[in-house]
Structure formats: C-alpha cells, structure tokens
Amino acid sequence: MTSWLVNQQPGNLTPDRAGPGGTVVVMNLPSDGSPSSVRVGLLGCGHVGAALVALVAERRPEIARRRALDLEVVRIAVRNTAIDRDVPVSGDSFTTDAASVVSDPDVDVIVEVMGGIEPARELVSTALAAGKPVVTANKDLLANHGAELYALAEANGVDLLFEAAVAGAIPIMRPLRESLAGEPINRVMGIVNGTTNFILSRMAADGASYVDALVEAQNLGYAESDPTADVEGYDAGAKVAVIATVAFGAMVVAGDVYHEGISGITQADIELAADLQHCIKLLAVAERTVADDGEPQIGVRVHPTLVPLDHPLASVNGSFNAVFVESAAAGDLMLYGRGAGGRPTASAVLGDLIDASANMARGHGATIGTLEQVRIAPIDDVVSAFYLNIEVDDRPGVLASVATVFGEHGVSIRSMEQEGLGGEARLVFITHGARERDLRATLDELRSLEAVRAVGSVLRVIGD
Helix, strand or coil: CCEEEECCCCCCEEECCECHHHCECCECCCCCCCCEEEEEEEECCCHHHHHHHHHHHHHHHHHHHHHCEEEEEEEEECCCCCCCCCCCCCHHHEECCHHHHHHCCCCCEEEECCCCCCCHHHHHHHHHHCCCCEEECCHHHHHHHHHHHHHHHHHCCCCEECCHHHHCCCCCHHHHHHHCCCCCEEEEEEECCHHHHHHHHHHHHHCCCHHHHHHHHHHCCCCCCCCHHHHCCHHHHHHHHHHHHHHHCECCCHHHCEECCCCCCCHHHHHHHHHCCEEEEEEEEEEEEECCCCCEEEEEEEEEEEEECCCHHHHCCCCEEEEEEEECCCEEEEEEEECCCHHHHHHHHHHHHHHHHHHHHHCCCCCCCCCECCCECCHHHCEEEEEEEEEEECCCCHHHHHHHHHHHCCCCEEEEEEEECCCEEEEEEEECCEEHHHHHHHHHHHHHCCCEEEEEEEEEECCC
C-alpha cells in the first residue's frame, strides 16, 4: 500500500510521508467522501484496553459521521490469548507477539496500554520510526523516556499523544499543549492519584484511620495489594513529571521529583487541619521558581498538603482527580473528573486516537515543541508555607523561646494556636512562605530545646 494525502480534488493525489530509508508509509484515503479507514493495533487489553475496544465499536458510526474516520481495532497483543476478554473483535485478532502488531502493514495506528517501560519503549519507538502514530496511557514510559520519544515522533512527522497518561478522563495535556501554549504558566498543581484521595477523604469524612481507609480502598479495587506506588507518591510523581514537561517545555523526568507519601498522616492531623479550616490532600506540584543566583528553575514535588477549605481543590473528594493551573494571563483554571477506571481512561485514549487518525489523514502530527534543559530546584530551595505542631512543657517563657527559634532562622509565623494537654501544651503553627532549608534548621533547633517534648507532623500549606 502507498500513503497518499488527498487534496480538494478527488483523484488528485500527492505522496504523504516517507518512513526510514525512503519507504513510503501507507494509508488509503477515499476520494468519494466516504470515511477513511483507520486500522488500530492495540498493545494490552486489560481494563483500559478492553474498555477502549468496546468504546470504539460503540462509537464507530458516530465517529464516521462526524469525523469521516472509520476506526476498527484489527490486532491486539496480550500476554495470554486463552483468556476471554469479552470484547467485540474476532478471536484471531489476538496475539502474544506484540512486535508483529507494530510491524503489521495493515495496522495504521498503535495504541499502547500495556504499561511498564520495557518492552513498551521499544515497541513505541519502532512504531514511531516506521511512521505510525502512537497513543499511549503509559505515564512511567513518558516520565522516564518521554524526551526521546517526542523527538522520534517529531522526526517522523507523526503523533505521540498521551492524554490518558496523567489524569484519566480529565483533558489536561491537550489544553497545556495547545490552548495554553502561549500562556505564561506559573504553577500547576493537582490531585492526580485517586487512591490517596479516597483514603484521605474517608479519613476526613468518616473518621477512619489510615489503615482502615487503605483496606477499604483495596477492597473496592482503588488500591493494589501493594499500594506503595500510590501511597508514597510515586504514581503522582511520574504524572507531575509529564505535566511539567508539557507545561514548561522542559526535560523533566521522574527522578527529578521529590516525594513524600500519606502513610504517616494520622486522624489527629486530619482533625487539626479541620480546626484550622483546611483539609489534607496529596498534591503534585510543578512550578517555576528562581534560584538564589537569580537563575530560573523548576520545582517538581509530591507531598501531603494543607488546602484551605475555600480553595477549589478542597472540594475534590473520593477517587476523583483535579488539576489546577495558575497562569499570568488566563488566571486560575481547574479541570475536574475521574482520574482512573477503564471506561473513563479509555474515553481519553479514544479522543487521542481520533486526533491521531485525523492528523495522519492530513499528513502531519501534533507537537509539544522544543524541550529545553532546565535546572531542577532542589527541595531545600523550594518556598512554601508550613503547618507544624509541637508538644511543649506548659510553663511561662516556653512560647517566647519557641518563637525566638523561628525568628532566628527567618521563618515568619502566620498563625498560632495553643491547646492544653495537662502539664503539657500543643502549639500549632502555620508559617508564611519559607525555604525548606530554613524550616528544617528551625525544626532541628526546636528539637534541641529542653521545653520541647516532641515535634509532630510537618506539612506544607497552599499559601504564600
């Protein structure tokens, strides 16, 4: 087959694009106004893959009518062909040979939902090098090898689209890449892990302990039997690396992200936050900052955060996700929806599949632009407001000595509350914005004070 770009006159054809070695990549485009046939190769058929196959079949007539694209899943790579996937395709469409799906000349577009880094990286690279657009939901792949894959897609004039990789059904990649391409974005922060948001919501709404809420999340299928990637922030960290890359046009990888998880959050923390008119959320944050030498840098981090109850992110509960964008011209924007689940995620994949197919028919691919090498802000340089509580002797002069330590390290106190504990007292502070290194030095000296019995939880706060 030969790839042709059809212009306005039926039958007037021009070559579309050439693959490696000058090989012309093929796509048949009808000149009679009928929908263009797009044959899809699917790598992986778990919850998302199976939902995508069903959604393509369900939406096929409407997509053909509205977008003049006749989508059909023709090849599916799985680990075990003996498992009944209950999807509307013939049994001979399945194979355990994923490479054969990528190389099949009858496959126009590749969708990768198998997860993991290898063999996904090799398969995606091969498809792009062959001039085939790729749609992926693989956050780990992009967070570790995104730059090389984006460059490969660009060099071959095809799409690498990944809306579903970050926040499930929530459309955030396309707005960052297209609608906000000229926008000076200052910060993007979000709730991008449904498991942790479910756990923290249950702790806040029903007084559940962390352990009980985690077990409930596992029983409902929100959390894996080994929940480490979710509860320690690694899942959200991969996602925020991808967000930072697109939002700032920068080469950011998963290893650049600072992580703190929620496993240390207690019911007492939840209650103290509520007393201060805040809730606790695991936030992924990507922001522009300035180093001490005046050079620009980017901070990327994941950690539990106190969110004021009047902030839009405070109302995001259960397994839902949301991404909040702070920009100079457009102001504040928030996108909200289901961040996981087979059908919601498949919906985002299908949107990318339609875009990739339409772009292929026109002979071009989308781009995220040139990615720059940037300085990643070390966590000690990041400025944040902080919440902390300390237990002290309940006697005269203690508060003054504690306040002096804050002042000596340049950490300004925004608010303070005191609770009597019978011979002891709990002091609860929220600071103004302070550098992490200054806050750490403050904590170290506080722990050395004779009157300080214990330094409790230390959490960052949305604020300065």
